[in-house]
Amino acid sequence: MTNRILMITIGLLCAFFATSLGAFLYTQFVLGHLGMGFSELLTGDLGGKIIAIGSLLNIPLVYLFLQKEKWDIARGVIAGLIVLVVISQVV
Template identity: 30%
Template sequence: MAHKKDIIIGFFVGIIAVLIGIFFFDICIGIYKGSSFNRIINRSFSTTLLDKRASIGVLINLPIFYLFLNKKKEDIAKGVLLATILVGILFLINKL
């Protein structure tokens, strides 16, 4: 049972990391362009160019994945990898 629980925990960690990555990317770009905070928030929830922003957000999963591998938490790392693959497949389907 702990095996499945760890994979689910890793999956949610991976999804949350992607969302944080998208939001962080939007904040950085918004500050660079001099946008207002409301415009940055609206862009974060916008679906335009979401696939490009999500691909950058997925990059945050890489160090998280290796962190769990180094801590001998392979099942949680599997969940992070599963979340990364799922996000990739969803955006691949969205492109078609």
């Protein structure tokens, strides 16, 4: 049981890391805000959109874990996506 919880937690952390990486890459290269921090972007009504676009990196991550039959980690990534959807709606 604890191994399953650990694997789901690893999946959650992978989802948050992939979304952070995707949001960073989007803000740096697409928006062109090279000097702006993420907290400054949240004040300008871009926070939810950036989180949503950043979460697109989780799709290949789920596919990768499903191909390697790491079911619990894939469940954690999907749970992380659900949490990120709620956060992006609040922000």
